[in-house]
Amino acid sequence: MAASAKSIAKIRKKKWVQIFAPKYMNHVFLGDCYVFETPSLMNRKITVNLMTITNDMKKQNINATFQVNNVTGEKAYTTFTGYEMMPSAVRRLIRRGKKRVDYTVYLLTKDNIPLKCNLLLITVGMTKNSVLSAMRLAAHKQLVRIASATAYSDFAIDVINHKVQDGIRKQLSVIYPLKSCEVRSLLVSKKHLTHDQQAQILQDQSRNAVEEVPTEQEEAAEQAEGAVEEKAEEKAAEQAEAKEEPVAEEQKEAAEEAPKEKKVKAKKVKEEAAAE
Secondary structure, three states, X not given: OOOOOOOOOOOOOOEEEEEEOXXXXXXXXXXXXXXXXXXXXXXXXXXXXXXXXXXXHHHOOEEEEEEEEXXXXXXXXXXXXXXXXXXHHHHHHOOOOOOEEEEEEEEEOOXXXXXXXXXXXXXXXXXXXXXXXXXXXXXXXXXXHHHHOOOHHHHHHHHHXXXXXXXXXXXXXXOOOEEEEEEEEEEEOOOOOOHHHHHHHXXXXXXXXXXXXXXXXXXXXXXXXXXXXXXXXXXXHHHHHHHHHHHHHHHHHHHHHHHHHHHHHHHHHHHHHHHO
């Protein structure tokens, strides 16, 4: 009698692995992941609300992205790879009568990490395109200067703490007052620009900004057009007042004559009653 073959079922059990932020973020606990094997977590990305990392309610409109780069036992450690504002938070910043500037800058940090930075500027009021071009150029120079002199970890912390945005806003307010200056997103970029390429881009932008600056003749023409429009508005206001004056006088005369008519009618009624 042949021996019956016994099938052995292998049971795989999952386990919980804790995920932590990088060292420059004090290894803050980000969450747990349920996996069969811990090495499968390598290069996995996790998105966390920035409020849970900083314990700051003002950061609840921003999401931070991390990527696992080291697994030790039942603990996984990550590196910071992204920072992005929620679309609803961007919409709340925008109002009528203001100018919005979206600007993308490719940066290279001191430790040669390529970054893509999307900057959002919102002015206090309406302004000319030449002023906006000057603000873009100044913001680009400021970002390149900061990033090239700072390591990636320090630059990321400065962006999270709003230190970079406050510095740019302070510098650009000399050109035109800003209501808000935000880094809409910051990502590790696949596009790698050298410092020479960045210098060439800045040179081209400087040339374009100079070309966009209005000449004295153009400014004089704009002032003349503004003066003509002001005169036209004043003339229209005078005509409207002239039309309203006769109407107001007629209403005044009618209001004065109304009591007199009432008195005459009352007197006639009394005379008729006395005659009867």
